Amino acid sequence: MSSSVVAAPVPSLVDGAGAATRRRRPVGRRRWGQLIWVAPALAVYAFFVLRPLITSVQYSLYEWNGIGVATFVGGANYVEVLTDPEQLGIIANAVVLVLFFTVIPVALGLLAAALMHGLPSGSFTTVSRSVLFIPQVIPLVAAGIVWDWVYSTNGIANQLLSAVGLGGITRPWLADFDTALPAVGLIGSWVQLGLCTLLLLTGIAKIDPSLYEAARLDGASRLQVFRHVTLPGLRREIGVCVTVTMIAALASFDIVYITTQGGPGNQTMVPGVEIYRLAFSEREVGQASAMAVVLMVLVLVAILPVQRLTQRSDQ
Amino acid sequence: MNTRTGRRLVTRAVVGASALSLVLLAGCSAPGADGSASGQDEDREISTELTSEDVELDFYIETGFPIAQELADEFTEQHPNITFNIRSDQFAVLTENASRVMAGDDAPDLIRLPQLVDPARDGLLLDLDPYFDAYGWDAFPESQLQQMRISDDARGSGSLYGMGIGYSVTGVYWNKAIGAQLGITEAPTTIDELEADMATAAAAGQQPIMQFNDIGGIAFPFQALYNQLADPTDIADWTFQQPGATIDNPEATEAMATIQEWADAGYFPADANSLDYTTMMGRFSGGEGLFMFNGDWESANLAESMGDDVGFFLMPGTEAGAAPVAMGAPNSYTIPAKAEHPDEAAFFLNWLHTDETARSIIVNSSGANPGGPTDLEIPEAANPLTEQTLAAGATVGSDGTLVDFVANATAGIYAGSIRPELQSLIDDRTTPEDAVAAIQAAYEDEVGS
Structure with missing residues (x-):
């Protein structure tokens, strides 16, 4: 839901240069005439994205159960979200998930892409690419159910651990207070890894081969080639990966809802599930909306610097 | 691309969006109804005569509970001019x-x-009191209807807003086959005996209790204990949101402490916090677990899967022979204020409490007491386990007290507070004192607003 909302500023940044040149041209009636061509898309965007966004902001200023009479409470809902330790803990959980949804997949994705890049194209690379990408194709709900089994007391995770002599650390991973959040996070890593690998692999293919050749002629090691050729060449792709996965982490809902519902305790409660719970179970529409607005701001604050760092023009 | 231009554009977009929102906000009135949500006509004449015209009744029910459909089919059989259009949704979707x-x-x-509370106060439900008077529902046990009475400031009194299709009671199922191996041949009659049985099971390597807790199912054993320790009126006051009611009391704390002791002793499954209801049912009927705290709605299922190996008893008290206190609730159905055919819907509700065939359908489909006039016999159950749950319900009705689930006290208390507190409690992440204090705080937060 929020991904469509928060993704909006990205294209405007990219298009900024074009808009700036256009502005220097004499403006006239034509510019308004052009509006007609974007009007249908704009209308749909306004109705399905801007209107819900604005009503959410409006609801966040009220105490409302969704049906009865609403009471205007000003910023009280925001104060609650930003001062209640429980609600802050929920936001902190989302930040922890960034480690699993973003850092791990991007790092492993870089590694996988760099390794696969050197290989001649053949069945091995095709198979590895497909295997890595499959999690992206599986609906998150189905993935959540399967991982629920994997992590259960008699699940594959514990069977494997017992098989290699680590029977002592087996546990119901999602029921354990210490391991639940990392366990949920790893599902995210698994889902996002394929996307990152594929994006980065495509990015590598676009890097000028002569750069690699030159580096090798200069006697650069594989590590140096990676650091000085591959990494800089992939800056934009990394930016896209980080942006998409960070949004997935901060706005996560499906995996948590299916596997733990936020438990045990509130160990894995994330803003997405909390918003849902507040709005539909407690019927605190105002507070749910305030949480949603805070989440949106959080996502923007997180991805705008990433955009600036990675989309900067190559000067 | 020029970063400064980009930033300026973002600033402009933000300023523009804020201005736009302000304009729109100013143009919008507060969300929600202005109190006219109710479609109720105060002067409407009710009728207890079934119309002779063709009428189609719209039902909105819970997926997986075909009882309303079975009753509707039987009703159409008896009254061919009334047909039904039944739509069903999963429980969570339905309630939302x-x-x-x-x-x-x-x-x-x-x-x-x-x-029922919030919808009733929002004027969405039809006040059933006129039907109560017209049909003479005062001949029904008041204890069964009480939970569906709602006034402006509390539940449990005031106008009637719903009727039950079956009135459920909860207790403890036990695996008699495991019991026989352990030398346990009789259901326990005191809490001490229950605990002794659990200790015997644990010592023999059997799982003493099979209980789900992924969404807080340990609320069943918790309240089973709490019911025996506290004055049931205090518990009812709390679930009915009576002013000043609290769960932060020594009895609830003691019940929590017992739950924690049971957890520490390994009486609950190690993965209780991720164990879901369906898996619990599968494991218990597959022979894992001596006891399971659950309700009469599972009696037909368990009778089918476990045959004679399963029994049911009400949670015993601290002393043998104590009057039983059980939690239970009507499977409540209600008529919306905007319903097109309220008279026919009310006729249907009265019919299913009084018609012999309908009562038999309820007993054998839900395992629950069908309610209705106290002088009507309860229809015969199709299996011995349902007989036991029905008998238990009758015992509570005649000699004991039925209290509502603490999880039903407010709309959000179960998922928002009871679940996390119980999950923390059985993992020693909180103390019994802190758990009840936290639940009370969440309760006051919700009731106060």
């Missing part, structure tokens, strides 16, 4: 949509609704 569906112009005539 119910208010909006009832507020809409196309409100159903009868709806399965577990939480």
Whole structure:
């Protein structure tokens, strides 16, 4: 839901240069005439994205159960979200998930892409690419159910651990207070890894081969080639990966809802599930909306610097 | 690309969006109804005569509970001019949509609704008191209807807003085959005996209790204990949101402490916090677990899967022979204020409490007491386990007290507070004192607002 909302500023940044040149041209009636061509898309965007966004902001200023009479409470809902330790803990959980949804997949994705890049194209690379990408194709709900089994007391995770002599650390991973959040996070890593690998692999293919050749002629090691050729060449792709996965982490809902519902305790409660719970179970529409607005701001604050760092023009 | 231009554009976009929102906000009135949500006509004449015209009743019920469909089929059999259009949704979807569906112009005539308080106060439900008087529902046990009475400041008194299709009671199922191996041949009659049985099971390597807790199912054993320790009136006051009611008391703390002791002793499954209801049922009927705290709605299922190996008893008290206190609730159905055919829906509700065939359908489909006039015999159950649950329900009705689930006290208390507190409690992440204090705080937060 929020991904469509928060993704909006990205294209405007990219298009900024074009808009700036256009502005220097004499403006006239034509510019308004052009509006007609974007009007249908704009209308749909306004109705399905801007209107819900604005009503959410409006609801966040009220105490409302969704049906009865609403009471205007000003910023009280925001104060609650930003001062209640429980609600802050929920936001902190989302930040922890960034480690699993973003850092791990991007790092492993870089590694996988760099390794696969050197290989001649053949069945091995095709198979590895497909295997890595499959999690992206599986609906998150189905993935959540399967991982629920994997992590259960008699699940594959514990069977494997017992098989290699680590029977002592087996546990119901999602029921354990210490391991639940990392366990949920790893599902995210698994889902996002394929996307990152594929994006980065495509990015590598676009890097000028002569750069690699030159580096090798200069006697650069594989590590140096990676650091000085591959990494800089992939800056934009990394930016896209980080942006998409960070949004997935901060706005996560499906995996948590299916596997733990936020438990045990509130160990894995994330803003997405909390918003849902507040709005539909407690019927605190105002507070749910305030949480949603805070989440949106959080996502923007997180991805705008990433955009600036990675989309900067190559000067 | 120029970063400064980019930033300026963002600033402009933000300023523009804020200005736009302000303009729109100023143009919008507060969300929600202006109090006219109720479609009720105060002067409407009710009728207890069934119309002779062709009428189609709209039902909105819970998926997986075909009882309303079975009753509807039987009703059409008896009254061919009444047909039914039945729509069903999963429980969570149903409860989340119910208010909006009832507020809409196309409100159903009868709806399965577990939480009546907010919709009643929002004027979405039909006040059933006129039917109560006209049909003489005062001949029904008041204890069964009490939970569906709602006034402006509390539940448990005031106007009647729903009727039950079956009145459920909870207790403990036990695996008699495991019991026989352990030398346990009789159901325990005191809490001490229950605990002794659990200790015997644990010592023999059997799982003493099979209980789900992924969404807080340990609320069943917790309240089973709490019911025996506290004055049931205090518990009812709390679930009915009576002013000043609290769960932060020594009895609830003691019940929590016992739950924690049981957890520490390994009486609950190690993965209870991720164990879901369906898996619990599968494991228990597959022979894992001596006891399971659950309700009469599973009696037909368990009788089928476990045959004679399963029994049911009400939670015993601290002393043998104590009057039973059990939690239970009607499977409540209600008529929306905007229903098109309220008279026919009310006739249907009265019929299913009094018609012999209908009562038999309820007993054998839900395992629950059918309610209705106290002088009507309870229909015969199709299996011995359902006989036991029915008998237990009858015992509570005649000699004991029925209290509502603490999890039903407010709309959000179960998922928002009871679940996390119980999960923390059995993992020693909180103390019994802190757990009840936290639940009380969440309760006051919700009731106060």
